[in-house]
Amino acid sequence: MKLKLANYWKKIAGIILLLAITFLVINKIYNFNIAKSTLASFGKISFTLAGLLFIMSKEKVEDEYIMNIRLQSFSFCFLLGIIAYMIDESGLLNFLGGENPRDMFRYILIEMFTYILFFYAMLYRIIKFEK
Amino acid sequence: MKNNLKEIREKNNLTQEALANLVFVSRQTIISIEKEYYVPTTPLALKLAQILKIKVEELFILEKTDWK
Structure with missing residues (x-):
């Protein structure tokens, strides 16, 4: 990107x-x-x-490793978005709210949270293991 | 792919942070290379070798599995 x-x-x-x-x-x-x-x-x-x-x-230092995990996070949240759509069709995600059964905001929430969580988990798991 | 980055870095009395600053990457990148979670690109591998004053082949070693 x-x-x-x-x-x-x-x-x-x-x-x-x-x-x-x-x-x-x-x-x-x-x-x-x-x-x-x-x-x-x-x-x-x-x-x-x-x-x-x-x-x-x-990030403060944006290098090739950060770019790599950024790409992995994007791929992961993209796949999760598709899975979320399939689950939403079954009505299991109704607890997330939204007026329409398939509100776009839900998918945006799911994808953004997944991306941020996945990205920072990947970034900081290494430091955690190092200590 | 195996690497001797940790041993060579320590032999050169460099911390992960210091080495990261010398090759303009984050400390996470150095840790992930040392832990063999991540294989660096050719430019970064060459930069590391140049800073540590060794050949790239001494720093990174191909394994049998890399040929598959």
């Missing part, structure tokens, strides 16, 4: 994530009749944007 942002974008992504969580929590607590869908959508978009910026920003 050639298109990568500087490391400080991770901090910006963190701020956007906090805003997204705030929007989603406010939407859950106060049941706004008119603004509900707008606020929820804004929360979801901010959440997705935060995840996207986090994923696209570089």
Whole structure:
């Protein structure tokens, strides 16, 4: 992936994530009749944007090994997305919420979380074993 | 593929962090090469050999399984 942002974008992504969580929590607590869908959508978009910026920003030292595990993480989350779709068809993922049975936001959540978890697990398992 | 990176690095009194800085990679990369989780690309292998002042063949050793 050639298109990568500087490391400080991770901090910006963190701020956007906090805003997204705030929007989603406010939407859950106060049941706004008119603004509900707008606020929820804004929360979801901010959440997705935060995840996207986090994923696209570089590590402090971005080298070939990092690129390698980045690729592995992308492959893994892509496959998991397909599996999630198949499981979703059976209705097992309904606990994740969403108005529509096959809400795209669920897949984005699953793929982003899988990517981030897989990537950092691969990156830090080595340091853990080293100590 | 086997490698003698750890032994040669220690012989040169270099820490993982110091070697990583010399070849412009992260410490995780050096650890993963030493643990044989990751086989570096040719440029990185050459850089490591040059920094440690040895031949690449002395640093990385092909195994029978690499031919399959």
